[in-house]
Amino acid sequence: MADLKRTVLYDLHLELGAKMVPFAGYQMPVQYPMGVLKEHLHTRAQAGLFDVSHMGQILLTAKSGRVEDAALALERLVPVDVAGLAEGRQRYAFFTNDAGGILDDLMVANRGDHLFLVVNAACKEADFAHLTAGLPDCDLGMVTDRALLALQGPAAEAALARLVPDVVDMRFMDVAIRQWDTAELWISRSGYTGEDGFEISVPNAFAEAFARKLLAMEEVAPIGLGARDSLRLEAGMCLYGHDIDEGTTPVEGNLTWAIQKARRAGGARAGGFPGAARILKDLADGPARRRVGLRPEGRAPMREGTEIFAGPEGGAPIGAVTSGGFGPSIEAPMAMAYLPADLAEGATVYGEVRGKRLPATIAPMPFQPTTYKR
Amino acid sequence: MKYTEDHEWLKTEGDVVVVGITAHASEQLGDVVFVELPEPGKAVSTGDEICVIESVKAASDIRAPLDGEIVAVNDAIVDNPGLVNEDPTGTAWFFKMKVADMSKLDGLMDEAAYNDLIG
Structure with a gap:
C-alpha cells in the first residue's frame, strides 16, 4: 500500500485499531474493532464519526465575483437549479456527459460570494479538470489543507453542539462557517447515512484534535467504510461507479427529484447542460x-x-x-x-x-x- | 480437535464428526448474517461446497472436510447467524457427519499446526 495516500487522521485510525484498506487511492479504515454490524447500529442509535477526507473539496468563484455568475456557470455542467440555491443552502447535483450519463455526483453549497463543492474521491481530479475546462469564467481551487469529517446519527447534534453550540439552529442541507478554537469549520447539516447529522470541513492542523474531542464523548464511535456502505444503501443512496456511472442517465438512475423544474422542458433555464437532449427525452417519455x-x-x-x-x-x-x-x-x-x-x-x-x-x-x-x- | 486449511475444526463425538469454523475464520469473515446448510442424509466428497456463509462483507463456502454423509445440521445458526461470531467453536457448529474412513482424520492438522498456519 506504499503508493496509497493517507488522510491526516491516518495515525488516529491505527491507534483506534482500524483495519485499513485501499479505497480511491487512499488507505482508509474499513472497520474498527467494533465491527461493521455494530458500527452500523451504533450510528443509527447514537452517533458515528467518519473520516471522509479522501473526498474532493472544491471552491468555485466567478471571475466577476458574483455568486450568481458562478451558479449560472456551473449550470452549464449540471442539470440542476444552482441559480435558485439560496445563500447558506446546499443541494445534490451531478455532472453529466454528452450522452446524458453521469460523470460524478456531488454536493453544491452557496456560500454567499462563491460555491463550495464536495465530490467523490475517485473522481476528484477528473472533476477538477472538467470544471477547469468547462468554466473559463470561474476561478477554481482544490482544497488540500482541510480534512472532512462526518458526524451522523440521532446524537450527532448534541455531540457537535458541545463544541459549536449554534449548530442546533441549522436544518437539513444548511451550510455555515463556524469557529472552533482558532479554526474555521465549514459545516453542512447533511450526510450519507439517512440519519440527521453533519459534515464538517476542518483545517488539517486541527483535524485530529477535533476528532479526538468528538470521540471522547460517550455517544460517539469511529465508523469505517464498511458501515458507511450499509448505512447509505439502507438510505437508498447511490454509490457512484456502482449504482450510477457514465452509462446511466439521471432519469434511469431514479434521480429526477434532483432535476428541478427550472432545468426541465418549459423551465426558466431548460436544458443547457451536457446530454440535455437525452435527459429531457428520458424525462418526457420515461426511460x-x-x-x-x-x-x-x-x-x-x-x-x-x-x-x-x-x-x-x-x-x-x-x-x-x-x-x-x-x-x-x-x-x-x-x-x-x-x-x-x-x-x-x-x-x-x-x-x-x-x-x-x-x-x-x-x-x-x-x-x-x-x-x-x- | 483437528483443523483443515479451509479453517474448519473437526471434533469426534462417538462415531460422528462435528464440524464448524474456527474463531480465526469467524473474525476474518466479520459479522455473519446468513447461513445455508446441507440436507441431512446428503452424501458428500472431500472438497464439495456444502454450506454458504454470508457476512456483512462477502459470501464464502464451507467444503466437506472428508468423504462421508451429513447426519445432522445446526438450525440454530440458520435462525441466528450471529452465533457463528459469538461461539464459533461451541454452540455454532455447522454439521455432523459420518466419515467414510476415520483414519483420514489423522491426516489433518492438530491445534499447533493450525496455529502455525494462521500465524
Missing part, C-alpha cells in the same frame, strides 16, 4: 430501465452483479444488482438493481444466487426511514 429497490425474500443477500430474471426458470436476465447486501437495521437483505421501467413496485422478480433463482420484491426506497431535521 426504458430504472434503478429500483429490491427486497430479497429470506436472508440471503443479493450482491452486486447478481443477475435478475422475470421468472423462476428460463429466460434471459432483465437486469442486474448494482449494490446489495444485508441491512443491519432492517435485519434483512436489500439491493438496488436496474430493471425494465414497466415493472411496478410490489412486483416479484428472481435473483440468481449460487445457481438458484431466489424471489425478490421491487420495493420503495429508502429501506430505512430517514430522520433529517427539516
